[in-house]
Amino acid sequence: MLSGRRANIRSYIVAIVIPLAVGILSALLTKENMNIYAEVKTPPLAPPAFLFPVVWTILYILMGISSAIIWNRRENNLQAARSGLMYYIASLAFNFTWSIIFFNLRSFLVALAWLLVLLYLIVCTVVEYKKVYQVAAYLQIPYIVWVSFAGYLNAGIWWLNTVHV
Numbered sequence: 531m532l533s534g535r536r537a538n539i540r541s542y543i544v545a546i547v548i549p550l551a552v553g554i555l556s557a558l559l560t561k562e563n564m565n566i567y568a569e570v571k572t573p574p575l576a577p578p579a580f581l582f583p584v585v586w587t588i589l590y591i592l593m594g595i596s597s598a599i600i601w602n603r604r605e606n607n608l609q610a611a612r613s614g615l616m617y618y619i620a621s622l623a624f625n626f627t628w629s630i631i632f633f634n635l636r637s638f639l640v641a642l643a644w645l646l647v648l649l650y651l652i653v654c655t656v657v658e659y660k661k662v663y664q665v666a667a668y669l670q671i672p673y674i675v676w677v678s679f680a681g682y683l684n685a686g687i688w689w690l691n692t693v694h695v
Contacts, residue, residue, distance in 0.1 A: 541601050546594030549622060553590050556626045557583070560633040573686025589676055592669045593618070599666040600659055607662045614658030621651040638688035645681050652677060 557564075567579050597618055604611035624647055632641035652674050660667035 538602055542595065542598040545598035545601065546591055548597075549590035549593045550587070552622050552626050553586055556629045560629045563633040563636075566633055566636060570687050571690035573683060573690065576683055576686070585676060589673050592672060593622075596659065596666045596669040599669075600662050603663045603666075610658045610661035614655050614662060617651050617655040617658060621648055621655060624648040624651060632684065638684060638692060642681065642684045642688055645677065645684055649674070649677050649681065 564579070597615060600611050600614055600618075624644060628641055628644050628648060631637050631644055635641075652670060656667045656670045656674065659670065
């Protein structure tokens with residue numbers, strides 16, 4: 531029993547560290563270009579820059595907890611668990627790459643399209659997670675909300691700085 535409990539705790543730790551590591555690596559690769567947010571025109575409701583790492587840290591932790599739940603309950607629906615975790619992995623890759631496209635390449639329209647694919651992947655993750663364990667799916671809802679809001683910000687920045695100059 532104790533070894534099973536340790537494995538369960540270990541799965542949560544690993545599952546939380548993975549998205550946090552993705553976020554940290556992304557931040558390290560884009561830190562020289564983060565000043566772009568202060569330089570561009572932003573749409574109404576744009577939050578201050580200091581809020582982004584706070585929100586992302588919370589989201590990464592929720593994403594990790596959610597994926598650990600699915601991993602630990604995968605026997606409930608093995609196919610949906612595999613599918614959901616694959617969508618989740620793809621969403622992490624898209625999440626990571628978005629920052630590089632937006633901050634380093636300053637390609638706002640491509641970043642917006644990339645973000646729409648990311649949003650699709652998150653929704654697919656939620657749909658599959660729900661088939662395994664609903665709580666894991668619900669833990670992804672803040673991620674959907676934030677990425678949707680990021681889409682609004684991205685679209686606004688693209689519009690205000692390239693189309694409507």
